Amino acid sequence: MRRIQTGRLIALLIMVAGISTAGVSLHGLIERTYALGGPDELDVPYVPTPESVVEKMLDMAAVTGSDLVYDLGCGDGRIVIAAAKERGARGVGIDLDPERIRESKENAREARVTDRVMFVRQDLYNTDLRDATVVTLYLLPSVNLEIRPKLFKELKPGTRVVSHDFDMGEWTADQIAEVDGSMVYFWVMPANVSGTWEWTMPGSAGKERFVLKLEQEFQNARGTLTSGSSEMPVHDVRISGDQVSFTVDQAAGDEAVSVRYEGRVNGDTIQGVIHNPDGQSEGKGWTARRDPSTVVPIDNSDEIPL
Incomplete structure (x- = not known):
């Protein structure tokens, strides 16, 4: 006892x-x-x-x-x-x-x-x-x-x-x-979104590879999204249950536009929609998969010594 x-x-x-x-x-x-x-x-x-x-x-x-x-x-x-x-x-x-x-x-x-x-x-x-x-x-x-x-x-x-x-x-x-x-x-209870996620999307020069790295603290997270030689910070990360969303300021010609990613977490997969900057036109689907070895438990502390 x-x-x-x-x-x-x-x-x-x-x-x-x-x-x-x-x-x-x-x-x-x-x-x-x-x-x-x-x-x-x-x-x-x-x-x-x-x-x-x-x-x-x-x-x-x-x-x-x-x-x-x-x-x-x-x-x-x-x-x-x-x-x-x-x-x-x-x-x-x-x-x-x-x-x-x-x-x-x-x-x-x-x-x-x-x-x-x-x-x-x-x-x-x-x-x-x-x-x-x-x-x-x-x-x-x-x-x-x-x-x-x-x-x-x-x-x-x-x-x-x-x-x-x-x-x-x-x-x-x-x-x-x-x-x-x-x-x-x-x-x-938030989903665990920590670790390294990857996916590809059609680009001007063929398929474009994206790498998302997230560090999570309970229902909050921070990280970066890399595409080619560009590494961009993610912000406004929201995790509620199995839903995750974040914003990235991506280059579009000579300008940077805010792109909103939303998705549902199912184990080592996120599937959702990327919303265009105008917020009105139909978004693109995206499916990211995580390297399981990069997952970090949200709360793995031992019994608190008092």
Whole structure:
């Protein structure tokens, strides 16, 4: 089982102190957090997410009946139950506390959504997240940072991630909202576009070869596009889910024109359209392929030492 590190314990105590200051009863809160060194340690104390925040989290993630929502540290199950009852989604709640799992199952029965949700007593670090289309969190800052590499390793591009109160460090949120004094952070899992991509296009002297080199930092990237002897910086790079776009100022006679590339990432292939500078005429199709050996993981950090 996991050992709660000193830094995480300090963060937990700060969180508890803040809750106490806000006037929330702490009766039973510490009792629900297993003793340090025990066989089943909890990384996070149980503090329910207010219903107004639950609704905002589901709204920001645009949850629908086609979604599979994973709630890590599900508590009494209210997020996945709301997703199933109000949005028609399916849901999986993960928690280490057997009392919370029992309570979640009872709440699901009362809400009549047992056919759409399930609750599993399991360490969230050992949970397979590959099927999730939405992941919800109400953990601690240190736990968010520890689980972040797992999210990038397992979640598909386009998966939505929503966190109550705590961000993801250097991975800046795509949206932030405040609800009744609580912060809600939202991200869309970006495709990995790092590495070297190549394609050819018809040119004045036959086929013209292009080489795109990208360095990625979460949903942002920078790089260069080379054609012949010309190397041009790319700018205004946008990565959202499996969609990528960027602009290159390419030479056109004696002038430089801004050309916009847009495409869908599918593994080591990008396929899309190159938009002409006038923004109106029909764009040209392009298909780029990446050298797999040039890929760099978006977040391959080890567990954050606290």
